[in-house]
Amino acid sequence: MEPSPIIAPSILAADFARLAQEVHAIEGAADWVHVDVMDNHFVPNLSIGLPVVQCLRSATSIPFDVHLMITDPERWAPGYAEAGAYNVTFHAEACEDPVALAKTLRAAGAKAGLAIDRDTPVEPYLELLPYVDTLLIMTIKAGFGGQKFMPEMLDKVRAVRRRISAKGLQVRLEVDGGIAADTIEQAAEAGADAFVAGTAVYGAQDPAEAIRKLRALALGATVTP
Ligand code: DX5
Ligand code: ZN
Numbered sequence: 001m002e003p004s005p006i007i008a009p010s011i012l013a014a015d016f017a018r019l020a021q022e023v024h025a026i027e028g029a030a031d032w033v034h035v036d037v038m039d040n041h042f043v044p045n046l047s048i049g050l051p052v053v054q055c056l057r058s059a060t061s062i063p064f065d066v067h068l069m070i071t072d073p074e075r076w077a078p079g080y081a082e083a084g085a086y087n088v089t090f091h092a093e094a095c096e097d098p099v100a101l102a103k104t105l106r107a108a109g110a111k112a113g114l115a116i117d118r119d120t121p122v123e124p125y126l127e128l129l130p131y132v133d134t135l136l137i138m139t140i141k142a143g144f145g146g147q148k149f150m151p152e153m154l155d156k157v158r159a160v161r162r163r164i165s166a167k168g169l170q171v172r173l174e175v176d177g178g179i180a181a182d183t184i185e186q187a188a189e190a191g192a193d194a195f196v197a198g199t200a201v202y203g204a205q206d207p208a209e210a211i212r213k214l215r216a217l218a219l220g221a222t223v224t225p
Contacts, residue, residue, distance in 0.1 A: 005195060068091065092125055
């Protein structure tokens, strides 16, 4: 288990007309800022891409956690690493050779993340854990913010946590989708140590306060081995 939980607000739920200010509002409270890139192919939705990430990168020092919900990540993911993203996560369903892409991302200076969507079993990917820095379990179907958390996805989180512990790996186990004050504890108990929250942070009156509350809940529920 990594020492402290990571809280990663998703700017998908922020005001896109004021992105820099929205990121400034979580500085000092958030660990990472989660950037959802959607291409209208891998998922039906379309959000933001590389030019926005490049501009926003120069507006803040918070590490960027880029979540690529796109087809052909081999072509596009390295650009996000080169733009200064801290972590670049691509989807298992969209990638033929995750180990090779993870290696490319690390060579470009980023951490490498592998995401598992709602309908994808995690077992086939457990053996890839030594080759990635982050494993993201979707707790919804990827594509839209504001969906309802699916507790049945936590079996995948437990399976990944067991493997990370058994092998003594340094991998962040991230959950994404419907994470809020009423769901974060069960995700932490299942073994997650990084938490994406869109609506729960940017839908709150005070985003920084919402992050502090989520962190306290996650810390309280974290099971130390
Ligand atoms: C959805 C995105 C999520 C989304 C989460 O496909 O990957 O990161 O922003 O939003 P909430 O926290 O509102 O479920
Ligand atoms: Zn996401």
